[in-house]
Amino acid sequence: MLKLKNTPMPVQRILFVILLYIIPVSLIAQVHVTGKTTDSEKKIVSSATITITLNEKVITSAVSDEQGNFTIQLSDVTSHNYILHATHVGYREKMVLIIVPKAGNEVRLGNVVLDKESKELAAVSITGKENIYEQKADRFVFNVEKSLEATGSNGWDAISKTPGIQSNGNTISIIGKSGITVMVNDRKVQLSGDELFAYLSAIPTENIAAIEVISNPGARYDAAGNSGIINIRLKKNKNEGLVLIGTGTYEQRTSGTYTGNISYNYRKKWLTLYGFINGGQRITQPVEHQQIYYPASLWASENAKHITRNYSSVQLGADFTLSNKDVLTVLTERNLTSKTKEDHNSLTNITGLSNYKTDSLIETGNHINRDLNYTNIDLTYKHMLDGKGSNILLTGDYLQYTTDQDQALSSVTYAPPASDHRFNTASYAAQTITNYTGRLDLEKQISKGLSFTTGLRTSFTTTDNNYLFYRGYDQGPLIEDPNQSNHFNYQENVQAAYASVNKTGKRINFVAGLRAEYTDITGELVDQHEINKQHYLKLFPSLNYQQILNQNSKLTITYGRRINRPSFSDLNPFKYYINQYNYSEGNPALRPSYSNNAEVTYTYKEKYSIAAYALLTNNFFQQIPFIDVTRNTAYFTRQNLGKIDAYGIHSYAPFRITPAWSVNSTLYLFYYSMKLPYLNEMLDYGQFTFYGYLNNQFTISAKKNLTAEINFNYQSLSQIFLYRYRPNGYVDAGVKWSFAKKQATLAMNVYDLFKTYPQQQVVNFATQHYTFKNAYESRYLRLTFTYRFGKQTVKDRKASKTGNSEEFNRANN
Template sequence: MLGLILTLSTQAQSIKGMVKDENGKPLAAANTTLHRANDSSLVKFTVTNTEGNYEFAGIGEGNYYVQFTHVGHETAKTAVFSHKNSGESQVPVLTMQKQGTSLQNVTVVARKPMIEVKADKMVVNVEGTINAVGNDALELLRKSPGVQLDKDDNISLSGKNGVQVYIDGKPSPLSGADLTAYLKSMQSSQIETIEIITNPSAKYDAAGNAGIINIRLKKNKSFGTNGSMNAGYNIGTFPKYNGGINLNHRDKGINIFGSYNYNWNKNTNQFLLYREQLDTLFDQRNTMFGRNKSHGFKAGADLFLNNKSTIGVLINGNISQNEMKTDSKTPISYIPTGVVDRILTANNESENKRNNVNFNLNYRYVDTAGRELNMDADYGLFRIKSDQLQPNVYFDPTMTNQLSQAIYNFVSPTDIDIYTFKADYEQPYKGGKLGVGLKTSVVSTSNNFARFNVIGNSKDLDVDRSNHFDYTENINALYVNYNKSFKGFAIQAGLRLENTNNKGESYALFSNGSINEGSGTTPLDRNYTNLFPSASVTFNKNPMKQWSFTYSRRIDRPAYQDLNPFEFKLDEYTFQKGNTDLLPQYTNSFGITHVYKYKLTATLNYSHVADMFTQLVDTTENSKSFITKENLANQDIISLNLSYPFMYKSYMAFMNLNTYYSMYQADFGGGSRKIDLDVFSFTFYMQNTIKFGKKKAWTGELSGWYAAPSIWQGTFESRRIYSIDAGLQKNILKGKGNLKASVSDIFRTLRWKGSSNFAGQLTVASGNFESRQFKINFTYRFGSNQVK
């Protein structure tokens, strides 16, 4: 009897309603959230059933409104209504409009969830995350679910390397140190979302074995004239400053927008390298001090020719400068006795300039029949220059007597030019949607590497250890993609054809630094064509329990730095060189995904990687080592990813667990040159947000991640690493201002370490950086905030 009374009481305190589409039909699977009217705080979350109905049970007395979102429809919400403790509240039927329909004078008040798990990707909403403030793009990736960075900041996803980074939907041509430097110059205040796409369709480039990470920059969509300003301050060991402004004007005929961001920082980090080779021990310790400044800018306009056609122009870029000073000391010992024989100091100084400007002309056509055409023509340029002074001075074990010295100056300018044209067309076809497209791109890279021997106040070009390397890559692609929904299931299938033509030419330099055109060789000249199929089947008869099965084939092509056969000296005993025999790596991936009640998402994936890239630390001249890229025979990896969002009243949380088992096998000559490693590893990510205080004006956030021991680049075995951040946020100045404060890596646990034992050489690398920082940021918004 008591149970019956409690049940009836709960039912009597419910809020019910119904949602229909623009044709008056019940709308199933609409995300439905109940909010308090006084502060818009979230109370409960549900989805509509197959009849378009929804219900919130056990709701206390108060004033509320209900908000709805659905794919392909504009966000909608009900009027505010009162709900009593006794009785049932029946909300009037609400009709959702398709996207593109005008919504007069709607002010957006809802906050985005921190992380959204969608059918084809995971979206990290950087704008709404307190602990993102003051971070650069690389740090944001380090803290994103399933993403890992190794000792050289190479990015992997679910244990797989070969991640393709996109900026605003366009692939970046950079890789390695150049990509790392570019991401470090991009501030969180410029970024709206980070999309982690693990199973891209045929519409995307086939590059990216592990998938695609698409960094979307902010773009204001509000009507009228509006903008925002932001300023931030960070302090760790040294202070850091950042600020920016964003302006936008939009009416029925045109949208004009622009933004500028500035960042200045001084930082320090440590890098330790312990190396045993034959009977010699090298114990290198480096302390690095850096000074960076960058200017990011974006400007453009969209002209609405009519209600179907839009033409746009865009220019964006990043101008950055970095100065680095390294204090390096390496005691060199004889292992049998443990006695230090000599000490090498290499106090390097370097100055790097990295400038990037991109131009885009685009056209979009969309009609009411479902036909859509998008065309983009792009030109991008990167101008990179590195100037490094490397003095190598040898002392006796007491550091009182200098034994010898060798001083070098490396000057390495790189010019990259990218030309791209692409067209994508979609239209309804036999109850589904058919998409076709084409793309052609040319990336031209010119890299000059000059090594000078410094003697006193003069320096001479070492022509035997300098070179000029030109690399051109042309990729032509066609694709077809089709998706269709049936009763109880949906299919998507695509096929992409890519033709690749790349050529590398190497030249010697004259003593005056000019290129010796007659010395040209062509160590690389390849042409190949591949097919890349992709497919998925989703069973959604019961929207509360959906299953998806996916397959895709993808490729990763070597970067130009990994192909340049010349040597780059890191110090007297370590150098780096490319490998012209490096082949592309190919991945076949199979996945199964289950989504339960639009909350719990589980994905099981198996991938086989052929000719996987690995970074080897090999040996030469008995005591010297060199770093190069090689193809492993294969990699097999099984991963399981679990995501769950949780909401209760003013509390919101997101949890992600990514586990994987990976096996690496290769034979580069038997014995100690054979690789046979496997690992079971996992990463865990959690983010918690709560509103509190009078009128829920304060927001607190606690986030953290943990990465278990793993394997980097197929040879380095890493130890565990983790971090915890905390932050507070308050809206001020009647909602126009926003103040955020946070502390990153509270317990200073971001200290990495890895070891490798290959070719008779034991290597242990470790390091840390200025990870614990206090950060404060203020944002002020002005002008119109209406979306129509």
């Protein structure tokens, strides 16, 4: 027992005050919240999910027992106001304000009464009140699940239909910018080109909640991607129960194709399971038109392709809630089948420019078979350090990606008189990419409105590329060409560390961060005994500053420095032949490009926004044409070019014209400029370009759940380096009917009604004169039927930050 009677009076009072302070704090530090979940008739509601939040952050959660009773412990209590959320299938969410007493260590809520939903409402998949598009402080959000246009499609198509995103063949970019990173749940997809297309095409839109376009990511994100990140956010079940969604889609182009998908979400107490299995066949028949001007002749080619792709894939994910503070996530993705067969038939007409008569013809048949396999495994462990939002995130990832491709080309030149000859090639390419990634992130709440985040990331990637090339002439046999066959090994190790500070206040919020990345690269041409090494350490600062101007307005300023590393295929030196006079190849000597990206955004009423940006890129690289006028050959390679600048403004505005007609408008006006010596001349250009996208949504009959969409897209003349792109655009239209208490949906969409979307490239500089148009089948009809089993609300998945997200996008650019 503490004795005070012999202590001088002033000290007695001080100790007494200290005791009065310490005792209540020690009691409140561990507070138990108890209650019982019942319905309005006082019947027990068991297995209800109980979640407690503070400032919209989840602090802890539990599940009521068979008698409806629950007990939740709050540790390190720092606020007197918490929110308790009680949810259960078939009932409306109940929110209760928890006021922690100044004395005592228990809060007794008594009965927490849940009101039943109507039968129709309980059967509907509720996704919240978000608009189809949202402009947030640091990103533009396309809520895919609310889009009629995206119904029955896949991840690739959904990205292509995102306002401000441009797709051309198998490449995607942000309008007015170059260099983009694609992520799924904050995990960078280490693929690009045909392989990125195949991977994203395997993700059904029924599993996608939203697509986020982030122009200036913070220090926590990988620094890759000059112009920012496209992040696909997947759905996840919020409440207990099972949801199954079955989708069947038929598409009519020149040929008919089909896809089928079954996705599932299941949650029971501490276990959540989710994923999908899908498969289908896609047949496309694009036609490429190419014209190459030599000093004495014009080579005009038409290449008709017939591409058949059969695919199936599976995703299996599980979240294990080990305790109120610990969650373990396991996610695996694997394709079951991905086989592509391409048949190309090309005819080249060579016309003399002096007499405009046909000198000769080249007829080429090109047959390609490609088999793709990938396995991706992600492990994520999250531990809550306290009740303030502090946590540790640990991830480990493994990726293996393989492709096997064989190509047989036969090209016959008909040149009178009697000088016909045949050029034959066969090639076999095998590629294996393996990646291991580990990541550790720490988020610490320092005080109210102030947090600190830091982390480490390590990534080890190896690629093994084996290429055998055979050639023959006329009726002779195919003989291996040692100058073309090769073995290319590539190793890339990236070690990164970052730190950022987040401060939120009443009028000013900001996030300031710094990321350091050390890259160690070794590229080896085995047969030539050539080794190319690169080592560099680079810093990447970032800033997001937001000021609340008044009740309706705010101003946001962002800045970030980023890197764009060449993809693995950009570095691969093997040649891909179109005919004996036309081929493409990679460049193992490529260096990364660096950019500084700044943007200022004004937002009004959280709906309307206008922004101005500047993107300054050094060491810019891309595929470029080389037309050899002395040998009448043309080839495409990759090369670092120099400095390219982009400036622009863009705006977003939603409008409601009538109660049944709403419009979402996205507009861009940007300017590209570049000045550098090229081919012994000075390339100096500047080009203004306009881009506009209008999304029109109509409610035809609210009673019959019948809606429609009409979307307009247009881009004016644009130029990047040598390539000038002629104006293009499209008009899409669709109608959707929901029935069977909204569990069934039938949708019909028609894309590119007037067949105006395919782009045409023009090169006209020095001795380089070239035009190209890919008349791919952009106009097609899609019919989709979807049926939802289960009566659960499905919300978007909160992304677990997985580690090899960066490697899974560059595997084949």
